[in-house]
Amino acid sequence: MTTSKPRILTGDTPTGQLHLGHLVGSLESRVALQDEYDCYFLIANMHAYTTRADKPEGIRQSTMDIVKDWLAVGMDPERSVFVLQTEVPAIAELTWFFAMLLPFNRVMKNPTLKTEIKDKDLGDTYSFGFPMYAVGQCADILSFRPQLVPVGEDQVAHIEMCREAARRFNQVYCGVDPHAEDHEHESLGGVFPIPEAKVGRVGRLVGTDGKQKMSKSLNNAIFLTDTFKQIKKKMGQLYTGRQSLDEPGDIDNALFDYVRAFIRDEARVKELETKYAAGDNIGDGHIKVEVAEAIDQLLEPVRAKRAELDGDKGDAIVLDILRDHANKANAVAEETLARAKAAMKLDLIQRELSFPR
Numbered sequence: 239m240t241t242s243k244p245r246i247l248t249g250d251t252p253t254g255q256l257h258l259g260h261l262v263g264s265l266e267s268r269v270a271l272q273d274e275y276d277c278y279f280l281i282a283n284m285h286a287y288t289t290r291a292d293k294p295e296g297i298r299q300s301t302m303d304i305v306k307d308w309l310a311v312g313m314d315p316e317r318s319v320f321v322l323q324t325e326v327p328a329i330a331e332l333t334w335f336f337a338m339l340l341p342f343n344r345v346m347k348n349p350t351l352k353t354e355i356k357d358k359d360l361g362d363t364y365s366f367g368f369p370m371y372a373v374g375q376c377a378d379i380l381s382f383r384p385q386l387v388p389v390g391e392d393q394v395a396h397i398e399m400c401r402e403a404a405r406r407f408n409q410v411y412c413g414v415d416p417h418a419e420d421h422e423h424e425s426l427g428g429v430f431p432i433p434e435a436k437v438g439r440v441g442r443l444v445g446t447d448g449k450q451k452m453s454k455s456l457n458n459a460i461f462l463t464d465t466f467k468q469i470k471k472k473m474g475q476l477y478t479g480r481q482s483l484d485e486p487g488d489i490d491n492a493l494f495d496y497v498r499a500f501i502r503d504e505a506r507v508k509e510l511e512t513k514y515a516a517g518d519n520i521g522d523g524h525i526k527v528e529v530a531e532a533i534d535q536l537l538e539p540v541r542a543k544r545a546e547l548d549g550d551k552g553d554a555i556v557l558d559i560l561r562d563h564a565n566k567a568n569a570v571a572e573e574t575l576a577r578a579k580a581a582m583k584l585d586l587i588q589r590e591l592s593f594p595r
């Protein structure tokens with residue numbers, strides 16, 4: 239696992255269960271890239287407290303659920319490292335250092351934060367820690383010095399800020415020329431690479447409300463563990479505004495985003511698009527059931543593996559992985575932190591961390 243392969247860092251916040259948006263936005267890429275890259279997958283459990291400080295039990299439960307979902311979709315603990323954010327202290331320490339390099343107004347203007355404040359109804363009473371998570375995410379990523387970050391579209395603004403933090407650190411503390419190209423930073427002595435975002439095959443899957451991004455916090459998600467009955471019911475709620483079978487339909491509506499995302503037979507997708515656009519005797523209800531069947535087929539093996547991890551036995555497997563991998567994660571993150579501290583003239587004394595097996 240400590241090979242010379244390029245690295246990936248990405249992850250999820252334990253604010254609920256994983257859904258179809260995660261699958262097509264990020265999980266599929268993670269599974270596909272596990273051989274080519276040295277992968278670090280992070281559970282951002284500290285960040286879950288930024289909106290759920292009063293729900294510690296829920297965060298703990300979601301942490302277990304998400305790791306089980308990861309295993310069920312094929313993220314492989316033999317090849318990749320699962321990182322529990324709270325047990326990697328270097329991340330919190332680097333968050334402080336990056337907070338000093340990013341202007342306050344720059345953080346607050348981050349478009350993803352603004353959208354989240356609106357969509358999650360956070361008003362003006364969100365915690366100080368909430369915008370801080372965007373800085374923390376720079377540290378999550380850069381602690382592992384990755385080349386690539388597979389994410390959904392909503393995260394691209396965060397990755398851009400992370401790239402700025404890395405450039406700034408390298409310029410201020412490592413003497414990298416401000417005109418250097420991104421790919422030159424490490425060879426010019428920078429501690430951090432300038433990582434790139436890789437958006438999955440569907441960058442933004444709309445929720446079953448037909449409007450907002452599918453999100454575990456917005457009550458508009460089809461979860462990886464949903465049964466066919468639940469999937470069919472949720473698909474049924476997707477509103478298109480179309481009235482009859484012969485009304486020409488808009489193939490750019492939310493329903494067709496689902497058609498293209500989940501019906502894998504290209505010819506059938508084309509046929510549905512043609513008939514729908516022409517209002518050729520095809521109802522939304524019929525298409526919704528066809529999409530629900532396609533989603534069900536996709537999730538069938540995931541649900542089967544997930545069921546094997548239910549209960550205490552599954553919990554023990556998850557905890558074993560997290561404990562074992564905490565050592566692997568800290569080995570890399572501590573090395574990063576030591577290099578960063580040396581660049582910042584903070585290497586007065588050294589330390590070592592370990593987790594008993």
Ligand code: ATP
Nearest residue numbers: 250251253259263389390441442443452453454455
């Ligand atoms: P929350 O509501 O708590 O923010 P979330 O559903 O947005 O939860 P995150 O944990 O924030 O999920 O996101 C994990 C990863 O999944 C990120 O890379 C994000 O871009 C991606 N992702 C989340 N929702 C979608 C979606 N609807 N379409 C595509 N990618 C998504």
Ligand code: MG
Nearest residue numbers: 251354392453
């Ligand atoms: Mg999110």
